Amino acid sequence: MKTIVVYKSKTGFARKYAEWIAYELGADLFDASEVSVATLAEYDSIVYGGGLYAVGINGVGLITKNLDRLAGKRIAIFGTGASTASDKVFTEVRDKNFTPAQLEKIRFFYLRGGFDFTRLPWYLKPPMAIMRWGLKQKKERTAEEQGLLDSFDAPVDFTSKENIEELVAYIRS
Numbered sequence: 001m002k003t004i005v006v007y008k009s010k011t012g013f014a015r016k017y018a019e020w021i022a023y024e025l026g027a028d029l030f031d032a033s034e035v036s037v038a039t040l041a042e043y044d045s046i047v048y049g050g051g052l053y054a055v056g057i058n059g060v061g062l063i064t065k066n067l068d069r070l071a072g073k074r075i076a077i078f079g080t081g082a083s084t085a086s087d088k089v090f091t092e093v094r095d096k097n098f099t100p101a102q103l104e105k106i107r108f109f110y111l112r113g114g115f116d117f118t119r120l121p122w123y124l125k126p127p128m129a130i131m132r133w134g135l136k137q138k139k140e141r142t143a144e145e146q147g148l149l150d151s152f153d154a155p156v157d158f159t160s161k162e163n164i165e166e167l168v169a170y171i172r173s
């Protein structure tokens with residue numbers, strides 16, 4: 001069975017998961033900018049992963065806009081964000097990115113990534129600096145907000161190989 005793993009990553013977290021998954025599955029690995037739907041169509045199974053930006057999975061349209069052309073393939077999509085993995089986060093991200101009809105054709109996974117302000121592209125630094133300022137002004141912060149605030153000073157990485165196990169098993173099954 002031929003498997004392709006495709007990722008779109010701004011600061012390296014989706015890429016790291018994609019590399020682990022491709023290694024585990026013996027799959028071909030590509031940056032999303034290098035592949036077309038025609039390339040995807042050559043494979044039996046497809047794994048797509050992207051970082052989360054305002055709950056959207058970076059570049060996921062490559063898959064969701066082309067599901068008709070990818071009919072019959074096993075498709076796993078992962079989103080990687082700084083948020084702690086929970087049912088709430090999983091459901092929110094899934095429902096923001098996919099319709100119920102699309103969810104019949106793909107399987108979604110949330111894999112916790114991290115946050116690295118230093119590696120953000122220049123155009124994302126000003127909005128994040130504003131968010132940081134807003135967090136600093138708050139008198140009370142949730143643990144999640146405090147964690148995000150702290151991560152501006154020191155990058156955090158919550159990636160773990162264990163997190164890919166369910167996705168890898170799904171593709172193998």
Ligand SMILES: Cc1cc2nc3c(=O)[nH]c(=O)nc-3n(C[C@H](O)[C@H](O)[C@H](O)COP(=O)(O)O)c2cc1C
Pocket residue numbers: 008009010011012013014015050051052053054055056058080081082083112113114115116120124127128
């Ligand atoms: C502008 C911006 C928006 C973000 N939005 C979210 C979000 O909605 N949910 C989340 O969990 N993480 C969010 N993050 C954190 C990233 O998703 C996280 O750092 C991710 O691991 C990045 O993956 P990448 O480096 O592969 O692009 C955001 C980060 C930035 C800079």
